[in-house]
Structure formats: C-alpha cells, structure tokens
Amino acid sequence: MAAAEILKFTGYMCEAAKTTLGVFFLTLLFGLPLGMAACLGRMSKIFPIRFITKIYLLIMRGTPLLLQLMFFKYAPYYIFGVTMETYTAGILAFSVNYAAYFAEIYRGGMESIPKGQKEAAFVLGFTKTQTFFKITLPQVIKRILPPMGSEFMTLVKDTSLIQIIGVAEMYKLATQTMSREVTVIPLVVAGVFYLVMNAVVDKFFTTVEKKLSYYH
Amino acid sequence: MSVLTVSNLQKSFGKTKVLKDISLAVEDGEIVSIIGSSGSGKSTLLRCITKLETPDAGEIQAEGKMGLVFQNFNLFPHYTVLRNITEAPVHVMKIPKETAEMEAVELLMRLGLADKARAYPHQLSGGQSQRVSIARALALKPNILLFDEPTSALDPELTGEVLKVIKSLADMNMTMVIVTHEMGFAKEISDRIVFMDKGVIAEEGTPEEVFASDNVRVKEFLGKF
Numbered sequence: 001m002a003a004a005e006i007l008k009f010t011g012y013m014c015e016a017a018k019t020t021l022g023v024f025f026l027t028l029l030f031g032l033p034l035g036m037a038a039c040l041g042r043m044s045k046i047f048p049i050r051f052i053t054k055i056y057l058l059i060m061r062g063t064p065l066l067l068q069l070m071f072f073k074y075a076p077y078y079i080f081g082v083t084m085e086t087y088t089a090g091i092l093a094f095s096v097n098y099a100a101y102f103a104e105i106y107r108g109g110m111e112s113i114p115k116g117q118k119e120a121a122f123v124l125g126f127t128k129t130q131t132f133f134k135i136t137l138p139q140v141i142k143r144i145l146p147p148m149g150s151e152f153m154t155l156v157k158d159t160s161l162i163q164i165i166g167v168a169e170m171y172k173l174a175t176q177t178m179s180r181e182v183t184v185i186p187l188v189v190a191g192v193f194y195l196v197m198n199a200v201v202d203k204f205f206t207t208v209e210k211k212l213s214y215y216h
Numbered sequence: 217m218s219v220l221t222v223s224n225l226q227k228s229f230g231k232t233k234v235l236k237d238i239s240l241a242v243e244d245g246e247i248v249s250i251i252g253s254s255g256s257g258k259s260t261l262l263r264c265i266t267k268l269e270t271p272d273a274g275e276i277q278a279e280g281k282m283g284l285v286f287q288n289f290n291l292f293p294h295y296t297v298l299r300n301i302t303e304a305p306v307h308v309m310k311i312p313k314e315t316a317e318m319e320a321v322e323l324l325m326r327l328g329l330a331d332k333a334r335a336y337p338h339q340l341s342g343g344q345s346q347r348v349s350i351a352r353a354l355a356l357k358p359n360i361l362l363f364d365e366p367t368s369a370l371d372p373e374l375t376g377e378v379l380k381v382i383k384s385l386a387d388m389n390m391t392m393v394i395v396t397h398e399m400g401f402a403k404e405i406s407d408r409i410v411f412m413d414k415g416v417i418a419e420e421g422t423p424e425e426v427f428a429s430d431n432v433r434v435k436e437f438l439g440k441f
Contacts, residue, residue, distance in 0.1 A: 116290035120349075123266050123284040124356065125308035134303065138294050215293045216338040 001185045009177055009186060013193055019169040020197075023094060023159040028152075030095035035102025042107055053103075060100035066161055069093045073165040090162040098155060105147045109140035142212045149205035153198045160194075170194070217244050218279075219360045219391050220265065225274035227260055234260045236415040238274070242360065245389045249402035252412035253437055258395045261412070262364050265393075278360065283353030287365040289345040291337040297324070297348050298333040301355045309356065316355070323351040327381055343374030347381055354385075361385065363394040399438065403427060411437070 001009070041053035060068070072093040076084045084092075113136055121131040160171035174190035220242040227235040234257045242248050250258045263269040265276055266284045291300050301320040305311045311319075324330050327347045337345060346366055353361055363382070367375040379401050385392065386405055396402050402409055402423065409426040411419040413433045419426055427438065 114288075114290070116286060116288055117292065119268055120286065120290035120292070122268065123282075124304035124352070125281075126304065130307060134307070135292055142294070215336045 001181055001183050005181070006185060006189070010189060012173060012177075013170060013189060016168060016170045016173045017193055017197075019167065020156075020159045020193075023091065023162055023167075023169065024156055024197075026091045027094040027098050027155060027159075030091070031098035031102055034095060034099035036106055038099055038103035039106035039110065042103060043110065057100045057103060060097050061104075065093070065097050065158060066164055068097055069161060069165050086165055087167055090165055090167055094155075094158075094162070098151070101151055102148075105144050105151060106140065108147070109144040110136065112143055113139050142209075142215075145205055145209050145212070149202065152201045152205070156197050156201060157194060218242060218277075219244050219246075220279070220282075220393070221275075221277045222261075222265065223275045223277075225261070225264060225276065226272045227257075227264055227269060228272055234415055235264065235271070238415075238417060240410065240417065242391060242393055244359075245391055246407045247386055247392045247394070247405055248408045248410060249406040250393065250395045250410045250412060251397070251399065251402055251437070252418075256412040257415045258412050259364055262362050262393070262395055266362060280359035281356055283356060283358035283361045285346070285349055285353050285361065285363045285366050287368050289337075289342075289349045289369075291345055291349055291352070293337050295336075296333065297329065297335050297337070297340070300337070300348060301352045304352070305355050320351070320355055323354055324348075326384075327351055328377075341374060342370045343377040346370065346374075346378045350378075350381055350385075360391040360393065363392065363396070365395050365397065367396070367398060413437075 038053055038056065041049050042057065044050045044053070069090060072089040073084070073086060076082050076089070117135055117139070118131060121135045126134065159169060163169055163172035170190050170193055174186040177186040178184060218241045220240075222238060222240040225235050225238040226233070238257070238261060240248075240261075250261065252258050260269060262284070264271045265278070266282055268284075291297075292303070295303060298317060298320055301323065302313065302316040305316040305319070306313050321330070321333060324333055327350065329344060329347055329351070332340065332344060332348070337348070340348065346369075350361075350366075366382070367378050370378060375398070379398065382392070382394070382401075383405060394402070394406075404423075406423050408421065409423050410417055411426055411429075411431070411434050419429050419431045419434045421429075426434065429435065
C-alpha cells in the first residue's frame with residue numbers, strides 16, 4: 001500500500017469508526033441503567049425476582065456474545081416471522097449482554113459499602129430513594145471505577161463482534177481491505193484506532209478517579 | 217412525662233433470644249445509662265428503639281424525633297462535615313439550606329469544631345468524627361438522643377473529649393439513653409442506670425443503688441472494672 005492509499009483507507013476507517021463508537025455509546029446508554037436494574041433484582045429480597053435475575057445473568061455471561069448476536073438477529077424471524085433491523089438487533093444483544101457484567105460490578109460496589117451508611121441514613125429519616133441516590137450510589141461509583149474502566153475497554157474491542165451479523169464497522173473494513181490489497185497494513189491501522197479509543201477511555205477513568213479522590 | 221416507653225419488648229435472632237421481655241420508660245430530661253456485658257442485648261435494645269431492628273413482640277412509643285449516635289460514627293465520607301450535618305435537615309425536614317447551615321455552624325462551634333466545617337470525615341480524628349456525628353444527630357432537634365457505645369472505638373484520650381460533649385448536653389437537659397462501658401462516666405452523669413444481663417433488665421436504679429447492688433451478676437460485672 002502506498003502512502004496515499006493508506007491515507008485514503010484511514011479516511012474510510014474514520015467513517016467506520018462512527019459505527020464502532022455508535023455501538024459503544026448506545027450499549028452504555030442502555031446497558032448501564034439496565035445493569036443497575038439487574039443488580040437490584042439480583043440483590044432483591046423477593047425470591048422470584050432474584051431467581052429470574054440470576055438466570056438472566058448466567059445466560060448472558062455464560063454464552064458467547066457472538067452467539068447472542070446471531071440469536072437476536074435471527075430469532076425474531078425464525079420464531080415470529082418478523083425481521084429486526086440488523087443494527088437494532090446488534091445493539092439489543094450488546095446492551096443485554098453488557099448489562100449483565102455491569103450488574104455484577106455494581107453489586108460488588110454495593111456490597112462493599114458498610115451497612116452503617118444505610119443505617120445512619122435511615123435513622124436520619126432519609127427515604128430509601130434518597131438513601132440510594134445521595135448516600136449509596138455516589139460511593140458505589142467511586143469504588144467501581146477500576147473494574148468499570150476495564151469493562152469499557154473490553155466493550156471498545158468487542159464492538160468488532162457486531163460484524164458477524166453484517167454491520168460494517170472498523171474490523172470488517174480492515175479485514176476486507178487486507179484481503180483485497182494483500183497487505184496487513186489495514187490491520188495495523190485498525191489496531192491503532194482501537195488503541196487510541198481505549199487510551200481515551202483510560203484517560204477518562206483516571207481523570208474521574210482523581211476527581212473523586214477527595215474522600216476515602 | 218415519658219419521652220420513650222418500651223413495653224414487653226422481645227427479639228430473637230434465629231434461636232437466640234436476645235431480648236426477653238424488656239420494659240423501660242425514659243422521662244423528659246432524664247439520662248439513662250445502659251450497662252452490661254457484651255451480648256446482654258444493650259445494642260439490640262437501642263436498635264429496636266430506633267427501628268433498625270423489628271421487634272418480635274412488645275411496643276415502643278416515642279414522643280417526637282429520636283437521634284442515634286453510632287459506635288463507628290457512620291459519617292458520610294463523600295460529604296463535608298457541614299453537609300453531613302445539614303443534609304437531613306434540608307432534605308428530610310425541608311429546612312431552607314441557609315438556615316440549616318447557620319444552625320450547623322452554631323452546633324460545630326458549641327462542639328469545638330468550627331474550623332472543621334469544610335473538612336471531609338477522613339481528615340478527622342476519631343474524637344472529632346464522633347463529635348460531628350453527635351452534631352449530625354442534634355441538627356434534627358431530637359426529643360431524645362440515643363448513644364450506642366459512643367466511645368468504644370476511641371482511645372482514652374479521645375474518649376475524654378466525647379464524654380465532655382455528652383456532659384455538656386446533659387447540662388442542657390437533653391434526654392439521653394447511653395449504652396456504655398465507661399462505668400465512671402455512667403455513674404457520674406446518669407440519673408438512672410439500667411443493668412442488662414442475658415436479655416433482661418437485671419437491676420435498675422440510681423447510680424448509687426446499682427453500684428451498691430447485692431445482685432450477683434451486677435457485682436460480678438462491676439467487679440471487673
């Protein structure tokens with residue numbers, strides 16, 4: 001590949017990066033709140049809710065994301081005869097899959113908060129909702145930053161899996177270009193793209209950690 | 217007039233009966249110390265009164281608000297000292313923020329912590345933390361203040377500064393129930409001492425009466441000090 005070609009390819013990669021980033025942000029948008037719901041379900045005192053959530057977490061974390069992507073893409077057609085838009089199916093699979101991992105990270109954070117915090121809030125008269133948003137959640141967020149950072153980085157890399165159901169993104173573009181041009185340069189360029197994205201994620205998390213270091 | 221009345225309270229954890237038929241009344245302005253060995257049910261009684269535990273049987277009647285001071289302070293680490301104190305008045309009692317902050321600063325001054333308003337809990341000593349947690353409880357203007365071993369997590373030096381604060385509250389006629397292992401302090405400050413043993417009130421009376429008691433368990437317990 002000549003320099004001009006590499007530059008042109010990089011331009012295409014920037015386009016494809018938009019799809020990658022779309023998958024990344026939409027997964028977070030749906031997955032983070034859904035994960036919190038699943039976490040609360042997993043910690044629920046009501047047995048059926050806890051049981052169903054456990055099954056959900058087991059399936060999502062116990063089967064390949066690749067398989068889940070295929071399932072969400074083809075199951076609606078094979079079972080109900082309706083087709084789901086490929087991108088939508090992909091986002092759905094990513095969201096419910098990542099929510100399961102987020103749920104366990106949240107749970108780890110919640111269970112590490114001393115019981116006395118909730119008790120103090122209760123005695124002071126805070127409602128359960130106030131206690132959650134004012135006392136528990138801020139402390140949970142601080143504590144889960146390191147595992148969350150890793151999970152976000154994994155997500156950046158996992159976005160490449162969505163190409164299995166035919167969504168054009170960076171990985172697909174790079175491998176196609178590699179085959180056509182008979183060179184590994186596209187793979188190296190793609191690697192740099194992923195690396196830069198994750199460097200930004202890493203920077204984001206270290207900054208937030210620093211911001212929250214004013215208390216222990 | 218009783219500020220707090222506990223009648224025939226019972227509580228078990230699994231098969232262990234922690235409280236067996238406890239009855240207790242606390243009058244307005246009275247200071248009651250609850251003493252007894254670990255596992256006698258003192259803390260559980262306090263936790264039932266403050267609804268942190270649900271009793272199996274019996275009744276608890278309380279006039280107005282209650283404040284609780286914990287052994288381990290349980291300050292909110294992500295809030296400044298000032299906000300630890302104002303958060304409940306502002307968000308539970310809906311007092312305007314400015315008023316709450318003024319009152320909190322006044323409280324801090326009274327407790328000798330005026331310069332700590334902007335500090336975070338991790339920057340405080342144990343004694344300072346406990347004084348802040350007392351201020352936090354007082355900010356809700358409780359009718360009765362309950363202490364669950366307020367000095368057990370502190371070294372002797374820091375214990376002194378917390379006891380001084382509790383004494384100053386006594387001088388202001390605050391109604392208090394204090395679970396404590398500080399026998400000298402209990403003797404000095406209390407109007408009444410309640411001795412708990414194996415889930416029952418084994419002895420009860422003025423400090424003089426309890427310290428002179430013929431009850432074998434009381435003698436055994438006090439002999440240890």
